Amino acid sequence: MSLLDYTCVSMPDFEVNGLLDTGTVAVKDVHCLGTCRHRSAEECAASTHLVFPYRGVYMRHVGSDQSVADANHVLFFNSGEGYQVSHPVSGGDDSLVLAVSQPLLRELVPAALVAKRDELGFRGQSLRIDPRAQALVALLRHSLRSGSIEPLEAESLALTLVCRSLGPRTTHEKSATHARQRLVDRVKVLLAGDLTRRWSLAEIAAEIGGSAVYLTQAFQQVEGVPLYRYHLRLRLARALDLVTGYDDMSALALDLGFSSHSHFAAAFKQAYGRSPTAFRQSALTKSL
The missing domain is CATH 2.60.120.10 (Jelly Rolls)
Structure with missing residues (x-):
């Protein structure tokens, strides 16, 4: 069990x-x-x-x-x-x-x-x-x-x-060769292991092996989104986890490795439809 x-x-x-x-x-x-x-x-x-x-x-x-x-x-x-x-x-x-x-x-x-x-x-x-x-x-x-x-x-x-x-509008089923899937899995583990790092394609390629172009193409095929967007969504999901514990959204942005509060707030609102502050208030009071 x-x-x-x-x-x-x-x-x-x-x-x-x-x-x-x-x-x-x-x-x-x-x-x-x-x-x-x-x-x-x-x-x-x-x-x-x-x-x-x-x-x-x-x-x-x-x-x-x-x-x-x-x-x-x-x-x-x-x-x-x-x-x-x-x-x-x-x-x-x-x-x-x-x-x-x-x-x-x-x-x-x-x-x-x-x-x-x-x-x-x-x-x-x-x-x-x-x-x-x-x-x-x-x-x-x-x-x-x-x-x-x-x-x-x-x-x-x-x-x-x-x-x-x-739902079919929001999910993405993987469709790729076994080798490409394993390669992309290694990239995903690398990204999740250090969310605050501002990766470049060259750095990822050096860690994983292979060319930056091939990694970009393979990731898009397997996951259906660009590599940079996948990484951004991981960072924003971490913000969703932490947001109720922060009164200062600028501090949260800094801790997550964003270049500025405005960059963080804009990315958060684009992804979730509301500002980090508004989401925090919603999560602590009513769910919707």
């Missing part, structure tokens, strides 16, 4: 906190120290979960397949499916775990994403999500932690997040 199946548990490497459980929707906040670099022992989820990493990065392995878990993706943990986890960089990770009752999940999951198996499950390991879905993850977590949201509203917000994450 996976740690995700417990409501509230604390272990040397894990802390799982239940934020909501209505019988229809369950939301948990999972913190992992990420001390183990090699693959973990195989785990198995008792029920199908959607997992939204919002801080840090880890690798999830299902047989010979692997997926990078970062704030730009939702991961699918299928009931009865074995998996392993490894941590390529230090710092640990945090994820919001969302479980929906099986009858309701069957209604929400598009047929194209359903795996051919006895129990309901997803065909792939993960999908890339858009900034709106990232914002919903942060709003749901912050509002539940602050107690500023009623259970009915939280359920509605959680189901909106599921629909947004699985």
Whole structure:
């Protein structure tokens, strides 16, 4: 059984906190120290979960397949499916775990994403999500932690997040050769390992190997967005995580490596439709 199946548990490497459980929707906040670099022992989820990493990065392995878990993706943990986890960089990770009752999940999951198996499950390991879905993850977590949201509203917000994450307008399924996928995975781990660094293409190419042009083309093919935008979204997702703990948005911008408060505020508003200050106020009072 996976740690995700417990409501509230604390272990040397894990802390799982239940934020909501209505019988229809369950939301948990999972913190992992990420001390183990090699693959973990195989785990198995008792029920199908959607997992939204919002801080840090880890690798999830299902047989010979692997997926990078970062704030730009939702991961699918299928009931009865074995998996392993490894941590390529230090710092640990945090994820919001969302479980929906099986009858309701069957209604929400598009047929194209359903795996051919006895129990309901997803065909792939993960999908890339858009900034709106990232914002919903942060709003749901912050509002539940602050107690500023009623259970009915939280359920509605959680189901909106599921629909947004699985919808064809916002998701991106990977389509590339195995070699290109592994190359892009290495780039994603590199970017997530140091969000505040202002990378250049030449520096990334030097770290990963290969030409800057090839890396740019491969990344665009695999992820469907330019490399620079992918990195920006990771940094902005970290801002969503931290914003309720900052009174000074200029300090937050500086800590995240932005060149100025105005640059940070403009990028944040373009991605999420409101300023960092307005988002902070919303997250601490009402979810929407």
